[in-house]
Amino acid sequence: MREISRVARNLGGKFAVRQTGPLESSMKNSSSIARRWQWLPALLVLLMSLPCTIAIAQDDEPEDVIALEDDDLACLKCHDDPSLETKLESGETLSLHISAKDFIGSMHNENSCADCHYEIDIDNHGQGQSTISSKRELGVSMGDSCRDCHKKKYREYDDSVHARLIAEGSTKAPMCADCHNPHTVTSWEIAEPAAAMPCGKCHEEIFKAAALDVHGLARGNKENPAPVCSGCHQAHGVKAASLGSGLKDTCLDCHDDAAEKHKLWLPNAERHFDTISCPVCHAPNANRRVNLRLFQGVGKDQQQLLEKTGVPQFVKRTEAADQQGEGLNDRELLKLLKQYTNDAEVKTVVRGRLEVSSGIDAHQLADKSEAISDCKICHQAGAEPFQSVILTVAGPDGRPIRHQVKKEVLNSAFSIDSVHGFYVLGSTRIKIFDYLLVLVVIGMTGGLVAHMIARWLFRRARERSAAKANQDSGSKN
Amino acid sequence: MRKIYIHPLPIRIWHWLNAFGIILLILTGLQIRYTGLFDVISFRNAVILHNWVGFLVGANFLLWLLFYLFSKRISVYQPELNSKKYFAAMFRQVYFYAYGILRGEANPYRVTPAAKFNPMQAMTYQIVMLLLLPMQFYTGVLLWDATGFAGQIDMLGGIRVISTIHVLLSIAFIGFLMSHLYLITLGHSFFAHSKGMVTGYEEVEDETKPKETTSFRVDRDSP
Numbered sequence: 092m093r094e095i096s097r098v099a100r101n102l103g104g105k106f107a108v109r110q111t112g113p114l115e116s117s118m119k120n121s122s123s124i125a126r127r128w129q130w131l132p133a134l135l136v137l138l139m140s141l142p143c144t145i146a147i148a149q150d151d152e153p154e155d156v157i158a159l160e161d162d163d164l165a166c167l168k169c170h171d172d173p174s175l176e177t178k179l180e181s182g183e184t185l186s187l188h189i190s191a192k193d194f195i196g197s198m199h200n201e202n203s204c205a206d207c208h209y210e211i212d213i214d215n216h217g218q219g220q221s222t223i224s225s226k227r228e229l230g231v232s233m234g235d236s237c238r239d240c241h242k243k244k245y246r247e248y249d250d251s252v253h254a255r256l257i258a259e260g261s262t263k264a265p266m267c268a269d270c271h272n273p274h275t276v277t278s279w280e281i282a283e284p285a286a287a288m289p290c291g292k293c294h295e296e297i298f299k300a301a302a303l304d305v306h307g308l309a310r311g312n313k314e315n316p317a318p319v320c321s322g323c324h325q326a327h328g329v330k331a332a333s334l335g336s337g338l339k340d341t342c343l344d345c346h347d348d349a350a351e352k353h354k355l356w357l358p359n360a361e362r363h364f365d366t367i368s369c370p371v372c373h374a375p376n377a378n379r380r381v382n383l384r385l386f387q388g389v390g391k392d393q394q395q396l397l398e399k400t401g402v403p404q405f406v407k408r409t410e411a412a413d414q415q416g417e418g419l420n421d422r423e424l425l426k427l428l429k430q431y432t433n434d435a436e437v438k439t440v441v442r443g444r445l446e447v448s449s450g451i452d453a454h455q456l457a458d459k460s461e462a463i464s465d466c467k468i469c470h471q472a473g474a475e476p477f478q479s480v481i482l483t484v485a486g487p488d489g490r491p492i493r494h495q496v497k498k499e500v501l502n503s504a505f506s507i508d509s510v511h512g513f514y515v516l517g518s519t520r521i522k523i524f525d526y527l528l529v530l531v532v533i534g535m536t537g538g539l540v541a542h543m544i545a546r547w548l549f550r551r552a553r554e555r556s557a558a559k560a561n562q563d564s565g566s567k568n
Numbered sequence: 569m570r571k572i573y574i575h576p577l578p579i580r581i582w583h584w585l586n587a588f589g590i591i592l593l594i595l596t597g598l599q600i601r602y603t604g605l606f607d608v609i610s611f612r613n614a615v616i617l618h619n620w621v622g623f624l625v626g627a628n629f630l631l632w633l634l635f636y637l638f639s640k641r642i643s644v645y646q647p648e649l650n651s652k653k654y655f656a657a658m659f660r661q662v663y664f665y666a667y668g669i670l671r672g673e674a675n676p677y678r679v680t681p682a683a684k685f686n687p688m689q690a691m692t693y694q695i696v697m698l699l700l701l702p703m704q705f706y707t708g709v710l711l712w713d714a715t716g717f718a719g720q721i722d723m724l725g726g727i728r729v730i731s732t733i734h735v736l737l738s739i740a741f742i743g744f745l746m747s748h749l750y751l752i753t754l755g756h757s758f759f760a761h762s763k764g765m766v767t768g769y770e771e772v773e774d775e776t777k778p779k780e781t782t783s784f785r786v787d788r789d790s791p
Contacts, residue, residue, distance in 0.1 A: 358615045361715035389722065440726075466611035471604030511726025517603045517611070521732065528739050535746045542750070545670055553672030 159195070166204045167191045169217065181225035193275040207236040207273065230266045237267040247328035252489040259488045265293065270326075290320045294450065301454035304374070318345070331490045332453065333368075333382065333446060333483075334395065342369045356464075366513065368446040370453045371476065372463040377452035379476035383424075383441045383496060383510065384483045385431065396431070396439065400487040409482065409494035418495035419482065421503035428509055443513025445469070445476055470517035477501060477518045569756075571769040574684045578635045582628055583765055589625035590741060593618060597738055619712055626705045632697070643682045645694060657687040669754065679770050696744060700737055707734040 159167070169175065170189040177185050194200060205211070223229045238245045248254050248267075256264035267273070270289040291298030301307050301320070309317035323341045324332065332338050343349055354360040371379055385396035385405075398405045408430060412423045419427065424441070431439035447453045469476055480496040500506060501519040513519070575583070599606070599614040609617070636642045648654040660676045665688070668676070677686035685693060707730050710717045714727055721727050752761040756771065764770040 356612075358612065358619070359712070359714060361713075365715060466615075467603055467607075470600075470611050472602075473604075507726075507728045507732050511728045512722075514727045514731050516600055516615075520601055521728075521735075524732070524735050524739070527736075528742070531739050531743045532746070535743050539746065539750045542665075549670035549672075552670070556672040 159191075159200075160203050163204050167194070177221045177223075179221060179223055179225055183226050185221070185223065185226060185229070189274045196277065197274060198276050198278055199273055207233065209236075227262055230268045233268060233273075234266050237273070241267075244327045247325065251325075251327060251329045252331050253329060255488040256490075261488075263293070265289070288320050290324075297450040297454050300451045304454050304456040305458050306456060307454075331485075332450070333491050334485050334489070339364065339369055366444050368444065368453075370447045370456060371445050373457060373459070374447060374452060374455040375457055375461050375463050377455050378448040378479075379445060379452075380448050380479035380481055381477055381498075381501065381513070382444045382446050382481055382483055383513070384444060385428075385439060386442050386512075387431070387435060387437045387439050389438055393440075396484045398484050398486045398492055405484045405492050405494070413494065418480075418497040419500070420497050421500045421505040421509065424482070424496060424500055425505050425509040440512060441482070441510050443510060445515075448479065469515060472518060472520070474515075474518040477515070569771045569773060571771055572679065572681060573768050574679060574681050574770050575765055575768045576635075576639075576641065577768065578631065579641075580765060580768060582632045582635070585628045586625060586632070589621050589628060590745065592621045593625065594738065594742055594745065596621065601735070622705070622708045622712070625701075626709075629697075629701060629705065641681070644684050645690070645697070647690070647694060648687070654687065658691070661686050661688045665751075665754075674773065679772055684770075692744070700740060704734065704737045704741070707731075707737070 167189060170187055171191040173188045173190075175187040177187055179185050253264045253266075257266065269292070288298070298320075306317040309315070310319065320326075323338050324330075350360070350364060353364065357363055370377055386393050387396050388394055396405075408427055409419065412427045412430075413419050414423070428439050428441065468474060478498055480498050480500060482494045482496050483491045486492040501510060501513075502522045504521050504523050506519070506521065510519075596609075596614045596618040599608060600611065600618060603611045603614070636645065648657070657677075664673065664676050675686070679686075710721055710724075710730050711727070711734060714721060721730055724730060753759075755761040755764075756773075760771060
């Protein structure tokens, strides 16, 4: 039997092969910590036997050398073959190729195969038909292996929109291996961040847009690197960006003087920060809309309404309330809120927020010199951001559930109650008060002009009474 | 005609600052609400000016309040508690402006330093100065820093309630200002009343005979 061992430089991915000890055919589970310093004797052996080493593409001295266990080498003996694949029950073809070169260059190079694939029965491995039903099923089953070491990351992931989608039965939401190939995963310190971002696999349009916005274009800047996807969205604990206060706090993490700088020129800056998402002004070409969000409770206990799992109340109620199917009108919205309030016995209100219409719009951030600073864009009747209004609750999977609302709702007198937490000077003014103002001015002008006319008409009567009074006083004297 | 001193200097200063302030607040308020319909100044400048003038009018209100709190002239704001007398006097005054003035009848109310307001004025100014203006100032302050006062705004029913009160009151002020500007021209000459607010002296008719239609104010007229 041929005996092989491989020793490789970690970063370069170049590796050397030399003859050494016997090949063992069984896999055993060994601790990666215990092997952490295992490269040291391997290095010494390598150095001592340098003259007789068959070097392959090895020009300089290795600085950080990784030795693979014999067990692992046994696996790679077969799996380092690019043509190795198997047919799954689902009909998919699963490549079984593990590139030894890539694996040695990966972050997992100190792990043995059996650390993750401990369920493999080595005696019967590779014999007969694969028992894996589909790639998805493989991904699900291997997740537990990741959890064994990456407990903290897994906790974050469990709270993410991706994990919730999987819990809801999604077959598309990503699991560990969908983003991280465990056999090739490299350190953030050496990976080109944007290229290593797997988000584009599903969020392709957003990914493309983001590459061209102010952050995307600044990614190459070594001194002041701009964030990639996970910089804002968190790789593992990712949440729906349009819920809560969105990613405002994330923006402020880097742009920490933004709040203070806005206060210098923007009246009521804090209110603007509370109710407007950053891209509304900083993505000047984006489509904007008003997002009316259902909240329950008052004061500090107020919480965004969560759609109940299994009982799709929001969808049912909004569809029932929206009789024309063209979006809720002012009365229908008020009725819906009262229904929620009565049902939960907690005051249900709507809080408005100005946001961009889609993820693609949110990733068109421009240089700050192009940001919207003209108040008129929002503060006048018929302003563009107020032409689209939507009602939102947080869905059980962590994503928003929406229903269209008629834009006239914002200018209706009913909004004093229904949309009571959202008011924008100029654009969401209540129309009936405009008529009232006109009525008061016309009524007052009419009344005063009528009084003036009456005085003019009575001028003769006044003259007569003055003359009479003079006559009276004259005769008295 | 004889001249009586009825508008002391602090009140004249307060009045003209207030007049100037209220007019600016109405104009900037209209600009804020109707940006796009007309753009005399930018929305942002209108908001900033509106805020500043609002606080000045608020401070000026304190000048008015302090003056009256420490002056005997507070009697001009004392309400008539006898409703029979009150309504009779009010009716006479309304009748005068609606009809008597056309016939050339004399104003039933005689101005004195201790009671310079006729019943209509007394009622209007009590409401405006003690209720509407403070309410307008309070709602304005809440809207000025909607985040800082979020607790109070929520307690009062939300920002739309506050804004609605502010807008309705401003419509009331516009109505008040229009009638005020007209009524001050109805003295014995066009500028008689406005001149009085500059010099402090109002010209009143000599009392040659006791008037039958004198108001309740005369009863407590100080010599």
